[in-house]
Amino acid sequence: MTFEQQLIDCRQYLLRFARLQLRNDTWAEDAVSETVLAALAKPQAFANRSQLKTWLVGILKHKVIDALRHHRREVSGLLTTEDDNTDPLDYLSFKTDGHFAQVPADWGNPEQQISSRQFFEVLDACANKLPPTQGRLFLMREWMELSSDEICKELDLTPTNLYVQLHRARLRLRECLELNWFANAKAT
Amino acid sequence: MPLRHTCKEVAALLIAREDRALPLSQRLGMRLHLAMCAGCTGFERQILTMHNVMKQWRNYEASD
Structure with missing residues (x-):
């Protein structure tokens, strides 16, 4: 299989990755196209030193950050309009004095189950349910492993603004996984 | 000894420490x-x- 054919084979995977990160089909298509173009321009840079897909994802991460930087006004501008401003912490049951009314559910020892394909499908769906901007920020932090400072710098956000969004994203994801995975896993 | 923080405050700190370094007093509390x-x-x-x-x-x- 030629290098070009291998690139075409990876395209769907790259698109899924870019869509999850960017929450915008047009931006994702552009980022993947630029990734493929960059790979075609310098195939010698690959030189079989790693898995092709891993190498392409490395390029794509930079393209995704470029896209987020390019659209930073749209990304940070949506922060105040797309969320209902409730603190997901309120979904946990606390008494009026601020202490737990109920001990949080025991998720057991999920090491085995959280490495299954089904689990990652649920996780993917939960991440996709996050409000778009919140999802982007969360994935920049967790997937691209950017520091909070780097994210603030890239998107012109205040740390407080970022922390509020990450706080909400983490709690929403926790709740979604509890409802759609851990509660079911305990019941079976 | 009475607890200095409420559970709700501690839950918020447990989330926050994923993204930023907490001050010593908060970590201790x-x-x-x-x-x-x-x-x-x-x-x-x-x-x-x-x-x-x-x-x-x-x-x-990063793995098929």
């Missing part, structure tokens, strides 16, 4: 609270699981 509170210990375990989940997810996607 949180540790003291966790040593005496089953509810918060359970929540901390969930957050640690989430932390591992994220690590596994990155590995999984």
Whole structure:
């Protein structure tokens, strides 16, 4: 299989990755196209030193950050309009004095189950349910492993603004996984 | 000894420390609270699981 054919084979995977990160089909298509173009321009840079897909994802991460930087006004501008401003912490049951009314559910020892394909499908769906901007920020932090400072710098956000969004994203994801995975896993 | 923080405050700190360094006084208050509170210990375990989940997810996607 030629290098070009291998690139075409990876395209769907790259698109899924870019869509999850960017929450915008047009931006994702552009980022993947630029990734493929960059790979075609310098195939010698690959030189079989790693898995092709891993190498392409490395390029794509930079393209995704470029896209987020390019659209930073749209990304940070949506922060105040797309969320209902409730603190997901309120979904946990606390008494009026601020202490737990109920001990949080025991998720057991999920090491085995959280490495299954089904689990990652649920996780993917939960991440996709996050409000778009919140999802982007969360994935920049967790997937691209950017520091909070780097994210603030890239998107012109205040740390407080970022922390509020990450706080909400983490709690929403926790709740979604509890409802759609851990509660079911305990019941079976 | 009375708990200095409420569970809700400790839960917020457990989330916050994933993204930023907490001041020493908050870390200490949180540790003291966790040593005496089953509810918060359970929540901390969930957050640690989430932390591992994220690590596994990155590995999984970087793997077919």
